[in-house]
Amino acid sequence: MAPKVLVSDKLSETAVQIFRDRGIDVDFMPELGKDKEKLLELIPNYDGLAIRSATKATEKLLASAANLKVIGRAGIGTDNVDKDAASKKGVIVMNTPFGNMITTAEHAIAMMFAVARQIPEASASTHAGKWEKSKFMGVELTGKTLGVIGAGNIGGIVCDRARALKMRVMAYDPFLGEEKAEKMGVQKVELDELLANADFITLHVPFTEQTKNILSKENIAKLKKGVRIVNCARGGLVDEDALAEALKSGHVAGAAFDVFAVEPATDSPLFNLPNVVVTPHLGAATTEAQENVALQVAEQMSDYLLTGAVTNALNMPSVTAEEAKVMGPWVKLAGHLGNFIGQMTDEPIKAINILYDGTVAEMNLEALNCGVIAGIMKKANPDVNMVSAPVIAKERGIQISTTNQDKSGAFDGYIKVTVVTDKRERSAAGTVFSDGKPRFIQIKGINIDAEIGSHMLYTTNEDVPGIIGTLGATMGKHDVNIANFTLGRAGAGGEAIALLYIDHPVPQAAMDDLTATGMFSQVKPLTFDVG
Template sequence: MAPKVLVSDSLSETAVQIFRDRGIEVDFEPALGKDKDALAAVIGKYDGLAIRSATKVTPALLEHATNLKVVGRAGIGTDNVDKEASSKKGVIVMNTPFGNMITTAEHAIAMMFAVARQIPEASASTHAGKWEKSKFMGVELTAKTLGVIGAGNIGGIVCDRARGLKMKVVAYDPFLSAERAIEMGVEKVELDDLLARADFITLHVPLTDSTRNILSAENLAKTKKGVRIINCARGGLVDEEALAELLKSGHVAGAALDVFAVEPAKENVLFGLPNVVCTPHLGASTSEAQENVALQVAEQMSNYLLDGAVENALNMPSMSAEEAKIMGPWVTLAENLGSFIGQVTDEAIKEINVTFDGVAAEMNLKALEAAVIAGIMQAANPDVNMVSAPVIAKERGIQISKTTQDATGTFDGYIKLDIQTVEKHRTIAGTVFSDGKPRFIQIKGITIDAEVGEHMLYTTNQDVPGILGKLGTLLAEHDENIANFTLGRAKAGGDAIAVTFLDTPIKATTVKALKDSGLFQHVRPLHFKA
């Protein structure tokens, strides 16, 4: 059955057509996002929800979203999506951070020109019939020092454009390496150095606890006299009250802001001040950018719903379509290993350690780890998935760690789980063979080679003669057909295990007969996803 997507905000027809061309059923209802009750009434029918900023994805809406797997936001900001509630519900939240990079960077450059030459005020004056040529004395950008706070995707484009304008660029970014700074043609500096040297300062960082008020009153006071400030990133990065005072005193010669601490900004301490250029969050507002993010979100959602590729997700490890194809069997293995532990463990789990060996250690470990946790959690709650499982594990106080190592033993790679409960320690390991099928290769430290099937039986016993025959006889007596069978032992006469792959789910009467035989220490029916 084809996935079904609802577009509840205004997206281009080209983007909507992408869903159709990929074989996804899509309903285009651009006005629905503004009517929360109407949206709640229909959301249960959809696997995906494509939105802009009007639709609010709230916990109340998610309660009705019984089939929802992914929310795609055409744009960067996801303030209208409750990401914590989405994660608990197992819904991936994607955005499109790259579709409007050029547009936002160009807006920052335009704002820099505007404040350097006082273009908005000069335009208003001329429209009013005045000819105040001497009033609007500007400054050149050539040979000026531009301080870029945040040299990531958008900041990097601004650096490139500024160098083309023959500006000297200094950049502050804790994640910018010296080698990358040389490649970009910028000087990597500390924040205090940037503040002291820059003629223009432009911000290109997200709003986090570490960046909030990065241009605080204290830091603004460190800037050189005559500096001009540009913010096209996020409101809250600049202390607006302090900036207003420095503008009035003349220490700051001008400011250009596209974003504000409170939006929509109907009133602000900066409004009405001379040489302050303000725009209503227009960074991404070009026809090209709006089209780009719409097309990008349609492609991303289609790739996930059809191929399992996770791109630009905010609450799930990203995994490209090609990566998903290669990792698919390993993700299945990780989930199966977790599922085995979840199904044979009755006590509360305290700690989970995952060992990734060989080729497995070179893959997307966050995705594999999420699959392991999901497999464990699904034994108690089938609705848990790779998105919600890590959140639930954290809420339960489960300690999760991982270990990576080069290839050891006879396999190119494997995944091993070590689980600690209040009373017990459990282990299981598995690998993927060349046929792409997962195998269990070790349980309780006992080497085995067990094909994983949908319906299985796990038994433990002491290694004594007659157990294998009795197991086969009891299964046959209850009309249980064996598809595959694997057994192993720690040593002669010691602990032994058997993993039986059955054609159909084992009957409760069969399980009872096996337990009543007194030959087995543990008898546990298992079910794995087909």
């Protein structure tokens, strides 16, 4: 029997035809996603669900999807899919992360031109029968300095287009190496240098705790007078209230925003200000981009349903069903090791070296590598998956090396991950115990035995008396319950580390108290997806 796919949002007829041409039974109901009850009634009949953003794949819907094997999202965002529920149900969630990069980059360039020449205001004035030629004095882009915050896929395209416009381009991106920057023809700088020197600034980073309000009130005050700011990435990257004040004072000459902290944006401090261009999140809204992502998701879903091939999956490694049974815990471990090192590393990574020892060395190392790389990249890009992570690493000039060896120690198998930066090397190793649970067994060359939890606290210190008491007392003072406490040291009186597995995130005040004791050289909160 042929697999059955339901298309419950507006995909192109060409994409629907791909399913038919591949021998898949497809029902095209582009308005069904808006009818939750009807969708709930029909979903048990289908093996695949192809959607855009209107359909909400909730836990309730997934619970009713008795035969569902794959959800394909035509586009990058999957906020409308309960990925945890899908994983528990064994449903693969795919997206199309690279289908709208050019479109979004072009929109940023268009917005830059619009704010440089005050095109929307001049157009409205002329439509009104006015002829205010002298009012709309603009500036050229040629010869100006463009500051690009985030030089990944879309930011890299913007850099390329800007250089073709004869702009000088500087980029701030903690994961951009010097060699890659040189190949791109951009100057790699720190954020403060970019803020002080850029005539135009464009943002191309995801919204994370690290990037939230990256253009804060304090950073906006550091901007070069007369700068123009473009944001076609994510709302919340810029303090809109502070920017509005800077626009009113004249410190910032103009702004062009496609995204807002609250969407749909029916009100914003930026609305109705002179020389502020705003659009309703149109970054990916071109015919070509919408067609590209629709065709891609149809091909990906067909491949999986007919051959088992997995592409751009957010919640499953690219392995066969037989491999997945054995590799599942090791894939989780690979991700945890990468995530640990990613959270600990702030400077650009030049190389990632992965060692597989013993039984794990005989597994699908490519999938495990993807798990490690995705874990490392997750700090910079929460949307990264096991397919896109190696592509991003390659684009950023990160060298990946893999070594496998026969059993060499007390464990039947283990994985050791080492990252290399200009400043240091950082390593962590782990194994999977017989209960199927991943464990950290070594950090910075110091042997430990640490269970991995959703919330953890990592500290480093000199091996002196009182560390355990201080940690315990401080956590108790701030009502933080410790589920597991692991210590390790290089030698008596030498460097020591502690990993605390705790029930809830550590309050900042608790970390401040630990730092204030002078006993700890590092106090770092960590989070892991252990679902």
